[in-house]
Amino acid sequence: MVKVAIAGASGYTGLELLRLLTIHPEVEITTVTSEKHQGQKVADVFPSFSGFSDLQFTSLTVSIANECDILFLALPHTTAMNQVPDFLEGSCRVVDLSADYRLKSQETFEQWYSFSHQQKETLDKAVYGLPELHRKSIRSAKLVANPGCYPTSVILALAPLVATDWVDLESIIADSKSGVSGAGRKLSINTQFAECNEAVSAYALGTHRHTPEIEQEISALAGREIRVTFSPHLMPMTRGLLSTIYINLTKDMELEELGKHYREFYKNEPFVRILNLGTFANTHYVVSSNFCDIGLQIDSRNRRIIITSAIDNLVKGAAGQAIQNMNIMLGIDEKTALDSPGMFP
Ligand SMILES: NC(=O)c1ccc[n+]([C@@H]2O[C@H](COP(=O)([O-])OP(=O)(O)OC[C@H]3O[C@@H](n4cnc5c(N)ncnc54)[C@H](OP(=O)(O)O)[C@@H]3O)[C@@H](O)[C@H]2O)c1
Secondary structure (H helix, E strand, O other): OEEEEEEOOOOHHHHHHHHHHHOOOOEEEEEEEOOOOOOOEHHHHOHHHOOOOOOEEEOOOHHHHHHOOEEEEOOOOOOOHHHHHHHOOOOOEEEEOOOOOOOOOHHHHHHHHOOOOOOHHHHHHOEEOOHHHHHHHHHOOOEEEOOOHHHHHHHHHHHHHHOOOOEOHHHOEEEEEEOHHHHOOOOOHHHOHHHHOOOOEEOOOOOOOOHHHHHHHHHHHHOOOOOOEEEEEEOOOOOOEEEEEEEEEOOOOOHHHHHHHHHHHOOOOOOEEEOOOOOOOOHHHOOOOOOEEEEEEEEOOOOEEEEEEEEOOOHHHHHHHHHHHHHHHHOOOOOOOOOOOOOOO
């Protein structure tokens, strides 16, 4: 059995890791951390684990890495950044769900996160954990930087187009909507019930930290620097994330040709579903699953492609993708513990 530890197991992504790993046949969870709940049993704090887990929360220390083969970091960004080189000293491999090692450029990280990145050497070794684009590097990676939720939906939606000469890559607009769990379990005014229920609001327009992550991956695919306009919104729902992406066409084309191209691009991908033409992505059908559903349309009047892309922010946008990465790192079936449909209704 592979020994796994989860740092930040009392948070939304940590709990989702715990839930999915509990049914993983090749994994034994050895350690779960929470500062607030250290010493308490997981099942006492979260009764959904009653009968499934005898584990007790412990405090996070560097020695956690000595007790496991894979360490998941489900912590707020910058919390464990400076401990990661120590975690990697021995044989332990790390999947970091925070943004600390996602951006290749130290300067870009510092600019968007207003935090000095002291771990350049480790940053250089990190692999961006989007399996559909980086599976080969993930296999042997010591440190995987698990993508952000918004970037997962936007990059997967755009990747098939970037290599073509059908579109104007300078014209990308990504309009995304996320459920409230995207902000994590910590208390904040904006995510309190009375603030976000019965309301839809835009936030961080032009300044959201996921923008450089999207640009990094799209630019790498394009082979030149690409900028995107990214507009996130908060929706009054618990889970789920939908991105609607607009990009100008540089030639006339039929929807059938676009659909064929997307199907071909993702034909070997177990977790990307290209929807039937005329059907658009809906968070209802991906919640609780590791799928990314992509729907396509051509607005021929305006010569524009419109792509819809839906994921569960806590699964394909976080814990599910992290487990998919772990499965790839271990050389086992990538779908293990993840091969199930969404929960509807
Ligand atoms: N939520 C999402 O949809 C999503 C999607 C993709 C990526 N992410 C990223 O995943 C990471 C975790 O997000 P989340 O939504 O799960 O956050 P969360 O619900 O707020 O949970 C944070 C976890 O970190 C622990 N923690 C907080 N401060 C700590 C400290 N100083 N030392 C040790 N442990 C500490 C908390 O434990 P205690 O409070 O119990 O001590 C809790 O277990 C973040 O970096 C986030 O950006 C989140």
